[in-house]
Amino acid sequence: MNITHPESLIFWSLIVFVILFVLLRKYAWKPILGAVKGREESINSALASAEEAKKEMQNLKADNEKLLKEARAEREVILKEAREVKEKMIADAKEQAQVEADKMIKQAQAAIESEKQTALAELKDQVASLSVEIAEKVVRTELSDKDKQLTLVENMLGEVTTLNN
Template sequence: MDLITPEIGLFFWQTIVFLVLIILMAKFAWKPILGAVKTREDSINDALASAENAKKEMQNLKADNEKLLQEARIERDALLREAREIKDKMIADAGAEAQEKANHIVAQAQTTIQNEKNAAMADIKNQVASLSIEIAEKVVREELSNKDKQRKLVEVMLDDVTLN
């Protein structure tokens, strides 16, 4: 027998064994192997889809974060602007109030000064009047102490009365 020469019987039995092996493999091995491959393929596809969804969600979250950050910046700027306006208004109000108080104090001081001036002038007038009366009394006493001087004074006064 020659090992290299094919014989029909051997070929026939090898073909039958090969077909039986393929049928057994198809019935028992291919379905579980294909099922496992299909399951693995589905899980890989699900993982890829999940990764794509996660990527899209991250992009959406990033866009939302940018939007929120921009809104926060706008709100911060508005709050700062409002705070500056309130500060400026408070400073202006305080300045106006201080000016008003200063004007009031100055007006009170001027009134007080005027009142004190008037009181001082009245006091001076009273003192001048008292002093004048005292001087006049002394002059008149001296004038009236002498009889000749009294007559002369009466004559001068009568001359003044007739002249007026």
């Protein structure tokens, strides 16, 4: 056998290839296919995990949105209640201030009325005192003379009889 001939080279190359193919099939093919299959399974598993994680993230995002909406709604309720409490406090304060103002006005009116009555009583006392002094002076002047006394008595009797009729 001559190895230098091209046909024999093809022949031996073919035999070596077949032997290599048989050896590879017997010893290497199954581990390589197993590794490829294992890799395929791990890739599929990773894809399934990624899909599951994506779904879980969407669920978490939806839950977060829901919680955020609930928190906003709760905040609005709290703010509304705070506004209502503030308005009620302001209204109560205004009402209390009005009641106090009315009370103070009534007290001031009562004090003014009391001072007015006191002033009128003092004025009446002064007028009465002055009237008595004036009458006393007039009567002294009028009664100092006997003729004037008689005229005065007659005038008074005339007035009294006119009033009685």
